[in-house]
Amino acid sequence: LKWIEVGKKLKGIAKDVNGNRIPNTFITLLDEKGKIIDTLSTKNDAAYTFLVATNKQFKLIGKQDGYMNGESDANTLGKEIVVISDVLLLKKQEETVAEKIKEGADLGKIIAFKAIYFDLDKSTIRPDAETELKKIINLMNEYPNMVIEVGAHTDCRETKAYNQLLSNRRAKASVDYIKKGISKPERITGKGYGKSKLVNACSCDGEVVSSCSEDEHQKNRRTEFIVVKK
Numbered sequence: 001l002k003w004i005e006v007g008k009k010l011k012g013i014a015k016d017v018n019g020n021r022i023p024n025t026f027i028t029l030l031d032e033k034g035k036i037i038d039t040l041s042t043k044n045d046a047a048y049t050f051l052v053a054t055n056k057q058f059k060l061i062g063k064q065d066g067y068m069n070g071e072s073d074a075n076t077l078g079k080e081i082v083v084i085s086d087v088l089l090l091k092k093q094e095e096t097v098a099e100k101i102k103e104g105a106d107l108g109k110i111i112a113f114k115a116i117y118f119d120l121d122k123s124t125i126r127p128d129a130e131t132e133l134k135k136i137i138n139l140m141n142e143y144p145n146m147v148i149e150v151g152a153h154t155d156c157r158e159t160k161a162y163n164q165l166l167s168n169r170r171a172k173a174s175v176d177y178i179k180k181g182i183s184k185p186e187r188i189t190g191k192g193y194g195k196s197k198l199v200n201a202c203s204c205d206g207e208v209v210s211s212c213s214e215d216e217h218q219k220n221r222r223t224e225f226i227v228v229k230k
Contacts, residue, residue: 023043029059030059070138107225121158151190157204195220
C-alpha cells in the first residue's frame, strides 16, 4: 500500500448483488477530484484496506472480468477510525442484454433487477432500493449514451392530486440518487404518474373502497426505468 497522510483505514469487500465475495478484484482509490491515490488487487477473501487521510472524500472503483465496474463513495469526515465501504459489482449478462436494450424497454425487466418500492406516503429511498439503483447506475455507465426516464407510480389511496405530487417526489428522489453515480447525469430524467397506471385491480377512486392487502397496494408503488435512447 502507498503511504499517504494516514489518519484512518478505509476497508471493504468486493461482492456481487447477492452478497457473494468476488476475489482477485482490482480496486482503485480516487480522491474527490478523480485523481488516483492507490490501487490493489484483492485476495481470495475479496477484502481490501487503504490507509487514508482524515476529513477527505473518496471514490472506490472495482474491476473484474465478467463484471461491470462497481463504484462506491466513502469519506473520513466523521469520528470513525475505520470506515467501511463495499464495492458492488454487477455480473455482465449475455450479449442478449445489449439486444434487449431498445427504446421503450424497461431496464428493470432486462437485468436481474428487483423492483424498488416506497413506503406509504413516503419518497425516501429505502436501503433495499439502493442496491437495485446501483444496478441501474452500473448499466448506464456501461452504456454511456443511454438515456433513461424514471417513472414513479403510487397506489390508489389518497386523491389524484396528492398522488401526482407524491410520485413526482419519488421520481425526483430516484433520479437524484442515480445522477450522483453516472457520467453525464443529464441522461436521466424523472416523471410522476400518480395512480394513473395501476398494475392490478386495487382501485379505490370515488366511492370505491379497495379490499386489497398492503402487499398488493405496494406493487403499485413502483418505479420503472424506461429507455428513451439507447
